[in-house]
Amino acid sequence: MKSIGKYILFIGSLFVNRERFKTYVQLTLDECINIGINSLVLVSIVATFIGAVSTIQTAYNLVSPLIPDYVISQVVRDLTILELAPSITAIVFAGKVGSNIAGELGTMRITEQIDALEVMGINSVSYLVFPKVLASLITYPMLVVIAGFLSIMGGYLAGVYTGIVTEADYIYGLKVDFIEFNVFFAMIKSFVFAFLVSSISSYKGYYTTGGAFEVGKASTIAVTNSCIAILLADYLLAQLLL
Structure with a gap:
C-alpha cells in the first residue's frame, strides 16, 4: 500500500510546477520518435506472425x-481487435519501451542528473516523465491500429496462400456481424496500457538507488510490474465494458 501511495503522489507531481508549454513540445516529439517510431518494426513483425498463426490454428480447430470457412477470418478479426492488437502489443511494448524508460531514468538518477535538475529548481518528474507519458499516449494507440491491420493482413496471407481459406471467404468473414464497439474498446485499452507502461516504468527508474546493477534490476522490475498491470487492467476493462 505504501508503494501504491508513493506511485499516486508520483503521478500527481507530473502536473505540478510544470515548465512552459513550448518546452514540452520538443521533448514530446523526441519521445514520440524514441517510443513510437523505434518500436514500429518490432510491433509489425510480431503482429504479422501472430495473425498468421491465429489463422492457421483457427482453421486447425x-x-x-458444417462450419463455413469464413468463420476463420471472423474469429481472427475479433481475436485481433479485442485481444491480440491491444494486449499482446502492450506486452511487447512493455518489454522494449518500459525497460528503456526505466534504464534511462535509473541511469540519470545514479549519475545525479536528476538531483542537478532539482537544484536548478526544475520539477524533474514533470520535465523528464511527462513527455514520456504523453508520447506513449500519442504513439501507442497508433501502434495498436497498425498491429491490428498487420495481424489481419498476416492472417490473410497465411490463409489464402496456403489454401486454408479463399480470398472471398476471408474478406466476407471480416465484414459479417462486425461490432463497431470492439474497435472503441480496443482504443480504450490502448490508452490505459500506454499510461500504465510509461508511468510504472518511469516510477521504477526514477526511484532507482545504488549503481549499475540496481539500474538493470529496476528495468526488470518495471517490465514485470507493467505486464502484471496490463493483465489486471485487461481483465477489469473486459468486466466493465463488455
Missing part, C-alpha cells in the same frame, strides 16, 4: 464440415 474448425474441423467440422
Whole structure:
C-alpha cells in the first residue's frame, strides 16, 4: 500500500510546477520518435506472425464440415481487435519501451542528473516523465491500429496462400456481424496500457538507488510490474465494458 501511495503522489507531481508549454513540445516529439517510431518494426513483425498463426490454428480447430470457412477470418478479426492488437502489443511494448524508460531514468538518477535538475529548481518528474507519458499516449494507440491491420493482413496471407481459406471467404468473414464497439474498446485499452507502461516504468527508474546493477534490476522490475498491470487492467476493462 505504501508503494501504491508513493506511485499516486508520483503521478500527481507530473502536473505540478510544470515548465512552459513550448518546452514540452520538443521533448514530446523526441519521445514520440524514441517510443513510437523505434518500436514500429518490432510491433509489425510480431503482429504479422501472430495473425498468421491465429489463422492457421483457427482453421486447425474448425474441423467440422458444417462450419463455413469464413468463420476463420471472423474469429481472427475479433481475436485481433479485442485481444491480440491491444494486449499482446502492450506486452511487447512493455518489454522494449518500459525497460528503456526505466534504464534511462535509473541511469540519470545514479549519475545525479536528476538531483542537478532539482537544484536548478526544475520539477524533474514533470520535465523528464511527462513527455514520456504523453508520447506513449500519442504513439501507442497508433501502434495498436497498425498491429491490428498487420495481424489481419498476416492472417490473410497465411490463409489464402496456403489454401486454408479463399480470398472471398476471408474478406466476407471480416465484414459479417462486425461490432463497431470492439474497435472503441480496443482504443480504450490502448490508452490505459500506454499510461500504465510509461508511468510504472518511469516510477521504477526514477526511484532507482545504488549503481549499475540496481539500474538493470529496476528495468526488470518495471517490465514485470507493467505486464502484471496490463493483465489486471485487461481483465477489469473486459468486466466493465463488455
